[in-house]
Amino acid sequence: MTSARTASARSATTADGSPVVLVRDLKVAYGDTPVLDGVDLDLAAGETVALLGASGSGKSTLMKALTGFAPITGGTAHVAGHDVPNLARGELRHLRADVGQVFQQFNLVPRLSVLTNVLTGALHAAGPINLVGGFRSEHRRLAMHYLDRVGIAHKATDQARTLSGGQQQRVAIARALMQQPRVILADEPVASLDPRLADEVLELLRGIARDDGIPVLVSLHVLPLALTHSDRIVGLRNGQVLVTGRTTALRREDLSVLYDDAEEAGDDSDD
Numbered sequence: 312m313t314s315a316r317t318a319s320a321r322s323a324t325t326a327d328g329s330p331v332v333l334v335r336d337l338k339v340a341y342g343d344t345p346v347l348d349g350v351d352l353d354l355a356a357g358e359t360v361a362l363l364g365a366s367g368s369g370k371s372t373l374m375k376a377l378t379g380f381a382p383i384t385g386g387t388a389h390v391a392g393h394d395v396p397n398l399a400r401g402e403l404r405h406l407r408a409d410v411g412q413v414f415q416q417f418n419l420v421p422r423l424s425v426l427t428n429v430l431t432g433a434l435h436a437a438g439p440i441n442l443v444g445g446f447r448s449e450h451r452r453l454a455m456h457y458l459d460r461v462g463i464a465h466k467a468t469d470q471a472r473t474l475s476g477g478q479q480q481r482v483a484i485a486r487a488l489m490q491q492p493r494v495i496l497a498d499e500p501v502a503s504l505d506p507r508l509a510d511e512v513l514e515l516l517r518g519i520a521r522d523d524g525i526p527v528l529v530s531l532h533v534l535p536l537a538l539t540h541s542d543r544i545v546g547l548r549n550g551q552v553l554v555t556g557r558t559t560a561l562r563r564e565d566l567s568v569l570y571d572d573a574e575e576a577g578d579d580s581d582d
């Protein structure tokens with residue numbers, strides 16, 4: 312039987328010290344249509360990498376490819392020690408247990424308590440058999456620890472549906488942490504939040520990367536948010552990496568090539 316692991320983050324580098332995520336020349340195609348065409352990506356312990364690109368550039372597909380949900384047709388992708396393109400079907404569960412995911416829609420169960428929602432994160436690793444007899448006390452302690460980590464322990468017994476969007480996203484992040492992931496992939500995690508809450512949630516994710524050592528890949532539509540809340544930026548255009556570099560070395564103008572034919576890359580305010 313699987314028992315709750317300790318609250319400390321597991322190593323965010325592989326045994327030889329290489330990045331947790333190492334992608335080279337990755338290609339993804341749906342049928343005859345290429346969607347990713349030669350993408351390179353590294354994610355190392357402690358860093359937050361913002362993934363930018365116009366709608367349809369391939370951001371979600373890249374995230375899906377890293378968790379075995381997109382058809383990889385070439386290149387290599389190592390994620391938390393898993394050789395993604397060559398995984399046997401039964402190994403996918405282990406890959407997905409090592410990858411915490413956060414989405415635009417928080418995907419909480421509205422009528423369940425905040426605590427129970429977080430506890431479901433443990434199922435990724437433990438499997439449904441551990442539902443029999445309910446969650447163990449170690450899991451409950453761990454869930455409270457992570458609720459405290461995201462600043463929302465006082466809401467533990469409230470129904471998830473009663474929380475604000477920003478609070479719900481914090482619960483979703485706590486649920487991802489409950490997996491004790493080796494990496495977090497956050498696909499447009501603040502697209503439904505107002506600018507102040509977006510800042511808070513992105514700082515929370517960055518703090519988790521920095522303080523807990525779990526690298527975060529976060530896709531964003533809004534350039535100023537990426538420039539404020541990331542250590543590095545990877546910019547996709549038509550399935551290729553067009554811009555990449557340390558965030559402090561990039562200016563908004565450097566990134567405009569990602570959006571030349573697209574809508575305005577966005578601002579971080581609604582006005």
Ligand SMILES: Nc1ncnc2c1ncn2[C@@H]1O[C@H](COP(=O)(O)OP(=O)(O)OP(=O)(O)O)[C@@H](O)[C@H]1O
Pocket residue numbers: 341346364365366367368369370371372373
């Ligand atoms: N299951 C699928 N079958 C066929 N084509 C797909 C599939 N999923 C995505 N695509 C195509 O792949 C391209 C990249 O889509 P993707 O969702 O990765 O872009 P994105 O950068 O995440 O866009 P957005 O910012 O709008 O979410 C698009 O042209 C899309 O139509």
